[in-house]
Amino acid sequence: MIRDEFTVIAGRALRLHQGVESLDVGAVRPSPVGPIVEWKAPLLSPDRQRRPLPGGGHVLGAPAGPDILGVLVRYTACRWRQGPPHAPSTWAEDLAFRHPAIFPFPPSSHAGxxxxxxxxxxxxxxxGIPKGFKTVDTKEKFGSLRWHTEANGDDRHADNVISCIDHLSSFVCEYCGAPGLLRKGS
Incomplete structure (x- = not known):
């Protein structure tokens, strides 16, 4: 079940990435952070996805495939850490209490x-939390998670993790956390 959920979300999140066809999802092994999904993707491009602009040029799109998969591994571990997924009604307050340097206020979304x-x-x-790091806003917008932060120090790692989280949220149900898709319309 864990492997299947990971495979579905990965397939959707990486559908436009070069080399995604080489993704091989292997075993699920226990770890202190939760069940870890092992994967290989020898042809998956380590570069950020770039989308062509009308009239020429490119704009950066989704984060690099291997980075997305790394964050998806941790998401899956968190989701299945205590057995079958269940988020208590106090999940947001609990998260802000456990990670006060990251969330000075509870994140704003549904439990999924x-x-x-x-x-x-x-x-x-x-x-390592970047110097001066602070979350300034969390929300859902257009069916995806938005996590806005500020930092004084080198925040490339934090920014990349957050970009991957924002991207993955388009393929995870906001209500239950199972694989999902953006719907057209409101």
């Missing part, structure tokens, strides 16, 4: 994205 917020907070803390 609680594991995305948690994965991001854990990954940022493990790498």
């Amino acid at each position: 994205w609680s594991w995305l917020w948690q994965a991001g907070a854990e990954m940022i803390e493990e790498y």
Whole structure:
């Protein structure tokens, strides 16, 4: 079940990335942070996805495929850490209490994205919170998560993790955390 969920979300999140066809999702092994999905993708481009602009040029799109998969591994570990997924009604307050340097206020979304917020907070803390880092806004907009931050120091890692979380939220149900898709319309 964990492997299947990971595979569905990865397939949707990476559908436009070069080399995605080489993705091989292997075993799921226990770890202190939760069940870790092992994957290989020898042909997956390590570059950010670039989209062509009308009239020429490119704009940066989704984060690099391997980075997305790394964050998806942690999301999956957080989601399945305590057994079958269940987010208590106090998840947002609990998350702000456990990670006060990341969330000075509870994140604003439904419980299905609680594991995305948690994965991001854990990954940022493990790498090292950038100097002057602070979350200034969290919300849902156009069916995706938005996490706005400020920092005085080098925040490339935190920014990349947050970009991956924002991207993955388009493929995760905001209400339950299962694989999802953006719907057309309101």
